[in-house]
Amino acid sequence: MNKIGLIIGREYITRVRKKSFIIMTIIGPVLFAALIIVPGWLATVEDDEVKEIAVVESDANGMPVPDSLQFFRDVIPNKDNLKFTYLHNMRLEDVLATFEVSQYDGVLFLPQTLVSAGKEASVEFYFRKPPSLGMEVHISKALEDFLFTNKLIVKNIPAEVIQSLETKVNVAQIDWKNWPSKKKDVTGAKRGLGYASGFLIYLFIFMFGAQVMRGVLEEKTSRIVEVIVSSVSPFQLMMGKIIGIGLIGLTQFVAWIILTIGISNAAQVVFMPKPAVVHTQQATPADIMSNNASMPTEAVQTDKTENAALMLNGIMDQLGQINLLLVLGAFIFYFIGGYVLYGSLFAAIGAAADNETDTQQFMLPITIPLILGLFVMINSFLNPSGKLAFWFSLIPLTSPIVMMARIPFGVPVTQLLASAVILILTFLGTTWLAAKIYRTGILMYGKKVSYRELWKWVRYKN
Amino acid sequence: MYLFTANNIVKRFSNHLALDRVSINVPEGTVFGLLGPNGAGKTTLLRIINQITAPDEGELFFEGRRFAGTDIASIGYLPEERGLYKKMKVGEQALYLARLKGLSRHEAMEKLKFWFVKFEIQAWWNKKVEELSKGMQQKVQFVTTILHEPRLLIFDEPFSGFDPINANLLKNEILELKKKGSTIIFSTHDMASVEELCDNISLINKSKTILEGNVHDIKMTHRSNTFEVGFRGDPEKLVHALNGNCQVIGQYKDRSGNFVKITAAEKLSGNDILTLVLPVAGITSFNEVIPTMNEIFIKVVEAQNHQ
Numbered sequence: 022m023n024k025i026g027l028i029i030g031r032e033y034i035t036r037v038r039k040k041s042f043i044i045m046t047i048i049g050p051v052l053f054a055a056l057i058i059v060p061g062w063l064a065t066v067e068d069d070e071v072k073e074i075a076v077v078e079s080d081a082n083g084m085p086v087p088d089s090l091q092f093f094r095d096v097i098p099n100k101d102n103l104k105f106t107y108l109h110n111m112r113l114e115d116v117l118a119t120f121e122v123s124q125y126d127g128v129l130f131l132p133q134t135l136v137s138a139g140k141e142a143s144v145e146f147y148f149r150k151p152p153s154l155g156m157e158v159h160i161s162k163a164l165e166d167f168l169f170t171n172k173l174i175v176k177n178i179p180a181e182v183i184q185s186l187e188t189k190v191n192v193a194q195i196d197w198k199n200w201p202s203k204k205k206d207v208t209g210a211k212r213g214l215g216y217a218s219g220f221l222i223y224l225f226i227f228m229f230g231a232q233v234m235r236g237v238l239e240e241k242t243s244r245i246v247e248v249i250v251s252s253v254s255p256f257q258l259m260m261g262k263i264i265g266i267g268l269i270g271l272t273q274f275v276a277w278i279i280l281t282i283g284i285s286n287a288a289q290v291v292f293m294p295k296p297a298v299v300h301t302q303q304a305t306p307a308d309i310m311s312n313n314a315s316m317p318t319e320a321v322q323t324d325k326t327e328n329a330a331l332m333l334n335g336i337m338d339q340l341g342q343i344n345l346l347l348v349l350g351a352f353i354f355y356f357i358g359g360y361v362l363y364g365s366l367f368a369a370i371g372a373a374a375d376n377e378t379d380t381q382q383f384m385l386p387i388t389i390p391l392i393l394g395l396f397v398m399i400n401s402f403l404n405p406s407g408k409l410a411f412w413f414s415l416i417p418l419t420s421p422i423v424m425m426a427r428i429p430f431g432v433p434v435t436q437l438l439a440s441a442v443i444l445i446l447t448f449l450g451t452t453w454l455a456a457k458i459y460r461t462g463i464l465m466y467g468k469k470v471s472y473r474e475l476w477k478w479v480r481y482k483n
Numbered sequence: 484m485y486l487f488t489a490n491n492i493v494k495r496f497s498n499h500l501a502l503d504r505v506s507i508n509v510p511e512g513t514v515f516g517l518l519g520p521n522g523a524g525k526t527t528l529l530r531i532i533n534q535i536t537a538p539d540e541g542e543l544f545f546e547g548r549r550f551a552g553t554d555i556a557s558i559g560y561l562p563e564e565r566g567l568y569k570k571m572k573v574g575e576q577a578l579y580l581a582r583l584k585g586l587s588r589h590e591a592m593e594k595l596k597f598w599f600v601k602f603e604i605q606a607w608w609n610k611k612v613e614e615l616s617k618g619m620q621q622k623v624q625f626v627t628t629i630l631h632e633p634r635l636l637i638f639d640e641p642f643s644g645f646d647p648i649n650a651n652l653l654k655n656e657i658l659e660l661k662k663k664g665s666t667i668i669f670s671t672h673d674m675a676s677v678e679e680l681c682d683n684i685s686l687i688n689k690s691k692t693i694l695e696g697n698v699h700d701i702k703m704t705h706r707s708n709t710f711e712v713g714f715r716g717d718p719e720k721l722v723h724a725l726n727g728n729c730q731v732i733g734q735y736k737d738r739s740g741n742f743v744k745i746t747a748a749e750k751l752s753g754n755d756i757l758t759l760v761l762p763v764a765g766i767t768s769f770n771e772v773i774p775t776m777n778e779i780f781i782k783v784v785e786a787q788n789h790q
Contacts, residue, residue, distance in 0.1 A: 027582055035571060244566030248627075251533040251560040252583040464535070466564070477497045 024253045025261045032236065032265025037272065046273050050281045072156070073104045075125040077113050079132050085110045086133070093131045097163040103156060105129075117147060127152060129160065136171055211343060211429035215402040218352050219425040221274075223395050226359050226421070229270040230367040230387075234380060236262050237371030237463070246463045255460040260452070263364040267357065343429050351428050354441065359421025362448040363387065365455035372462030373470045394419035402426040415440050417447035454479060484547065486511040486666045487532070487635055492541035494527055501527040502538070503690040509635075509668055509683070514661055516681035516698075517670040518776075520784060523687040525670040526563060529639050532668070533560050545635075556585040559633035563640040563670075565624050567612045574599075574608035577627050584631040591630070598626045618649050625653065629660065636660060638669035642676055654680060674777035684776075688784050698776065705774045705782070708747045710756060713768035715740045720763045728759065740767050 036042055078086045078093050088094075088109040097105050106125070108116065113130050120128060128147040135142055144164065146152065173183050194206040237259075240246040249258055370383040397419060401410035405427045414424040414432075420440045424432070461478040462470070487509040494502040502524045509515045517525050530536045532543065534555055543550035545557070568576055574595070581591035599605045602622055612620060621644065629636060638657075642650045657667055657680055671677060677684060677698065684701065686694035694701065709732070714721060718741050722731055728751055733744035747756055753771055760766060774782075 024583055027579065031579055035568075239568075243569055244562075244564040245568055247530075247535065247562040247564055248560065248566075248580065248624075249583065250535050251558070251562070252555065252580070255535075464530070481497075 025257045025264075028253065028258060028261025029265040029268065032262050033268050036232075036266070036269045042269070042273070046276045047280070049273065049277045050284060053277070053281075071102050071104060072126040072152075073106060073124060074127045074129055075116055075123070076105050076107045076129045076131060077111055077116050078107070078109075079113065079130070081132075081134055083132070085112050092133050092136060093167070096167045097129075097160055100159065103159065120147065120149075126150070131164075135164075136168065138168070142168075207343065212402045214343060214348060214429045215405070215426035216398070218348065218428075219398040219402070219422045220395070222352070222356055222359055222425055223391065223398070223422050225270055225274070225356060226363045226391060229266050229360060230363045232266050232269075233263055233364045234367040234371040235377070236266065237368050237459070238374065238377065238380070241372065241463055241466075242376065250463065255463060256456045259365070259368050259456055259459050263361060263368060267360055267364065270360070344431075348428055351437070352425060355421035355425055355444070358441075358444045358448055362417065362421075362444070362451050363391070365448070365452040369455035369458040369462070369475075372459040373465075373475060374462075375466065375468075379469070390418035391422075394422035398422045398426045405430040411436070415443060417444045420444055457481070484511055485509060485544070486546060487668070488544040489528070489532065490542045490544070492528065492531060492538045492543075494524075494531065494536070494538050500690050502531075502687075504541070505685075505687060505690070505692050506541075507668075507685045507692075507695070509666055511666050512661065512664055513666060513682040514657065514680045515666070515668045516677045516684040517668060517687065518672075518674075518677065518684055518780060519670075519687035521672075524690045525687060526639055528687070529560075529562075529637055529668070529670060532637060533558060556631070557634045559584075559628045559631065559636045561624065561628040561636075561638045561641060563643065565621060565644070567620060567624060569613040570611060572608070573604075573610050573612060573615070573623055576612065577623065577630070580627040581630050584633075586631050594630050594632075595626070598630060602626060617644070618646055621645060621649060622652075625656070629656075629665075632665075634664075634666060636665055636667045638667070640671060641669055642671060642673050674775065674780055677776045686780065686783060688787050693787050694779070694783050701779065702773050702776070705779045706771065707774070708749060708751070709744065709772040710747060710753060711742060711744050711768070711770045711772055712756075712760060712764075712766065713740055713742050714760070714764035714766050716764035718743065721760055724759050724763045725756070729756065744772065 076093065076097070078091050080086050080090070086092075086109060091107065091109060094107050095105075099105055113128070116123075116125075116128055126149050130145040130147070132144075135144065144160075146157075146160070170183055173186075174180075193203075194208050195203055196206055240249065240258075246258075253261075366387050370380050370387070373383060374380040394413065397409055397413040401407070401413070401423050404410060410423060410427055413419045414427055414436070417440075421444065424437075424440055428437075457479045458475055461481055468474075485508045487507075489505065489507050491504045491506055492502050493500070493504060505524070505528060507515070507517070507528075517528065519525050527536070531538050534550075534552065545551070545554045571579075577595050578588070578591050581595065582588060586594070599608065604619070604622060604626075607615060607619065607623070612623070615623070628638075636657075641653055641657075645653060654676065657669075661667060669680075681698050683697050684695065685692055712721070718734060721741075721743060722734075725731070725745060729745040729747045731743055731745050733742075735742050745756070753769070757766070757769060
């Protein structure tokens with residue numbers, strides 16, 4: 022037992038001192054923030070290039086329309102990088118004939134028969150380069166709105182009625198057990214929490230499982246392993262490595278949390294010089310998170326930084342409604358259970374291979390359930406009590422990821438226990454299996470190992 | 484008294500028998516050579532002794548009692564595939580390996596200081612292993628092997644990969660360790676080192692022991708009544724004098740005179756031969772030719788392979 026402590030110590034200390042670990046610990050939260058922000062930001066970024074679209078209108082007979090008789094003039098609003106030029110007295114053929122040398126990037130053809138179209142209609146867009154999805158949606162949305170309003174006007178519906186037609190409906194979710202209190206359920210926060218914790222476990226298993234594999238390979242290729250196993254048992258060496266690297270992962274994780282809290286606190290201090298304002302508005306944060314439509318007008322008027330503060334407070338308030346202790350406990354359990362399960366499999370792969378390229382063939386059966394777990398998890402936090410979520414939160418290879426997505430919504434105790442017991446039994450099984458492969462594999466050099474060979478190793482007496 | 488005994492060890496791998504009822508007896512305070520061609524099963528046996536793998540059958544005894552897991556601390560093992568953690572510092576690594584063998588931090592430090600000074604490698608303490616040359620790494624590894632002063636030292640092919648200077652250093656250390664009372668088992672192909680170092684040997688071929696015992700005794704039993712006679716005079720006369728009793732297997736000449744190498748009939752002793760040649764030549768030297776371990780090795784292994 023003392024020796025396993027020494028091994029854990031070595032694995033931990035040599036890694037915690039590495040520059041890469043320190044760098045990763047510091048920039049980790051920044052990377053995470055970037056991971057969340059960048060895709061969203063990228064989605065909003067469009068070509069800065071301004072596109073000019075010519076709009077050509079024709080009457081019912083297909084003849085050109087003079088300025089004064091145009092229906093569709095200025096119907097489609099311009100955007101920063103999208104300009105619509107409404108041509109009059111022009112035929113489509115003429116515009117297209119000179120399209121090659123014109124300044125236009127596209128030609129939108131709108132026949133006036135469009136206003137009397139039924140449920141479905143289609144307009145022609147001639148492009149030089151295919152339009153972006155954003156442009157396509159922008160055009161069709163503007164036309165739909167115009168046609169909708171136009172049809173009502175034709176039926177003599179007053180303008181103020183038309184304006185009041187649209188109503189957005191949000192479904193307020195209330196757990197019946199709380200009745201008669203109509204406290205809204207904090208589905209958004211639950212989804213966020215479930216997704217975040219499931220994703221973290223997935224990331225952790227992948228990152229540190231691979232480190233276990235590389236560590237085993239390192240010992241094997243540097244040939245030190247035989248010296249070590251003449252002092253300790255292969256099982257002790259394997260477990261020492263898995264535990265040591267797991268502790269490294271936990272250290273990094275805790276450091277990330279502390280850093281993130283530190284950074285966000287610092288950000289709060291910098292961006293919120295008026296705490297009093299925030300305080301008075303704390304009464305309605307839940308509304309702000311769950312639906313923007315009912316956001317109180319005062320909040321809309323507050324400046325951006327206060328809004329951010331409100332969001333943060335809102336999140337905090339919502340999290341308060343979730344059984345955080347259970348989430349944290351389950352997180353630690355599935356975190357460790359999932360990691361040990363996969364870690365032992367990764368160790369076995371490292372032992373069976375001679376170099377990193379040889380590991381590929383064995384990696385597939387491990388990465389598939391992991392990635393599958395991630396996909397099911399994404400489905401599960403949208404539908405936490407569905408069949409898919411249920412089964413995959415019991416299957417031990419995916420349960421650490423999938424169950425985390427369900428827990429914030431409340432999982433029956435029996436299911437939670439069943440999942441936990443299955444996970445424990447499985448990781449005992451995989452460590453036993455991995456130890457068998459490991460013991461034989463670490464002393465086997467220069468041999469391309471097949472699954473059949475692995476099976477033989479498992480059956481060796483010693 | 485035997486420090487270590489292995490009795491009828493059998494080890495099977497899926498498609499072949501690695502060891503077939505192999506036994507060795509290693510007397511305390513001696514150097515024991517484990518010989519055999521590649522793939523004979525030497526490394527497997529050494530791994531079994533080190534508890535890295537378990538035998539399918541057979542028993543191990545240490546100090547006369549059954550081998551216990553804790554006895555591993557009394558063994559120092561230098562495997563054939565040598566290596567250290569490349570990214571780890573020399574001192575730190577030596578300390579780690581020593582502590583894995585059960586030394587306390589304090590003890591390990593004291594002993595490391597002694598050996599690092601003795602081998603003049605103190606300057607390497609804070610270097611990473613990858614910064615050292617191969618020979619330097621082997622020195623470090625040798626120190627870590629013997630640091631905990633084990634009663635039994637096991638070296639698998641210790642001379643392979645060492646340059647002549649380091650190999651010599653190693654030989655001297657082995658003899659010195661023996662003098663201090665350690666028992667040493669080593670496997671090797673280098674028959675010269677066997678003659679120099681070993682008290683006893685065991686020769687394994689095709690998973691079986693085919694020759695074992697004291698090196699001197701083995702050489703004596705493998706004598707073939709062969710002699711080398713150096714003389715001045717006419718070689719033909721000498722050969723004629725021996726005719727009928729001996730077979731001449733070699734005849735050559737150098738500055739100091741003529742030589743013949745003969746295999747005598749079994750009934751003849753060295754004295755008998757001398758009596759035969761004395762009247763016909765001026766004898767300058769007379770030796771019995773004792774086979775080298777190398778010759779014995781080849782003879783015995785080939786004999787078994789041809790069976």
